[in-house]
Amino acid sequence: MVSSVLVSCGGTSEEELIGDWQRRAFFYGTARSHAATFVIGNKGYVCCGYDGLKLRRNDVCVFDHTAANGMGSWQRLKDFPGPRRSHAVGFSINDFGYIGAGWDGDETDMKDFWRFDPNTGEWTEVAPLPEMAYPRRGAIAFSLSVGGEVYGYVGFGFFEVTNDKGYLLDLWQFDPKGKTGELDGRWTEVTGYGGWKREGALVFTLDNKAYICTGKSSNTSVYDFWVFDPNNAESTWKQKKTMWDANPDEDYDDDYTGLPRSYGSAYVVSVSGQLRGHIVGGEGGNAVKNWEYDHDNDLWTQRTNFYNYRSGSSREGMVSFSFPDGKAFVGMGKAGSSYFDDLWEFIPLMDDDIYSDQ
Secondary structure, three states: OOOOOEEEEOOEEEEOOEEEEEEEOOOOOOOOEOOEEEEEOOEEEEEOOEOOOOOEOOOEEEEEOOOHHHOOEEEEEOOOOOOOOEOOEEEEEOOEEEEEEEEOOOOOEEEEEEEEEOOOOEEEEEOOOOOOOOOEEOOEEEEEEEOOEEEEEEEOOEEEEOOEEEEOOOEEEEEEEEEEOOEEEEEEEEOOOOOOOOEOOEEEEEOOEEEEEOOEEOOEEOOOOEEEOOOOOOOOEEEOOOOOOOOOOOOOOOOHHHOOOOOOEEEEEEEOOEEEEEEEOOOOHHHHOEEEEEOOOOEEEEEOOOOOOOOOOOOEOOEEEEOOOOOEEEEOOEEOOEEOOOEEEEEEEEEOOOOOOO
């Protein structure tokens, strides 16, 4: 799975790992981190985020990965009508995108949600998270099919309101066909989770299940790993193997010290015709490592590190897109005080060409 050949590039010896990062079209807007995203068909949407200045963003851009002979292209759309924010979340249901929650960078965490119609380019406010749910930043979001209907899910994260703050472990299901007062949508709490509270966690979906991992709680990395399957009435939540070298009696996790992270990126890419989940980036020096999950055997294998413009440092708050054709893209984000506007495609079985940005 991992070659032991050592190669020298620019005087630096590195273990050659599988996979290659190829640069694609630069982001249309201002470089930023902690933006929200969703995918509809062959297009990925980026909304809001933070560019290192005092004001959060409210602009929206769309990336078509099939354009320009595979290099992709970006287009600026109508601005997001809600309050400016970063650390928000996004998901898609059928042919609509949803953005909500997040942080204004000052004193306000949010719980509002908005629906985007790609046919008209218009945004419509939908039901916010319910009264008993905290506003939040750094949450996770995804969508799954349950009984033939597609629902959105939002959960975890961090909140800070007057004299009250903390990490969260709740999860809420969004029904787009429901109603809350005059607004479309209805939220219902999902129970049964037995893991850590967490902020800046990662989630990817495979086989109509959500795999939830990493993040931080009380500023400490968490390493429990869970799969959520709402169609399994007997075992909706199932804990997977620990993502840390924590058991001296086991050898599967001997190389897992680079796995825990927060505010990384997750994506799903086709590997020899089979979809695999990956995580890359985030807070911490080891977060530059790119890991592939084998969901048949519940094991992680390191793949080629994210290039980060010829730098070995990691980025946090990157965006990622996983498209129906099995292609995946990661980019933007921040490293220290530097913010980025690049986007890269991960090609899983190609030999890596470190120091080549195409």
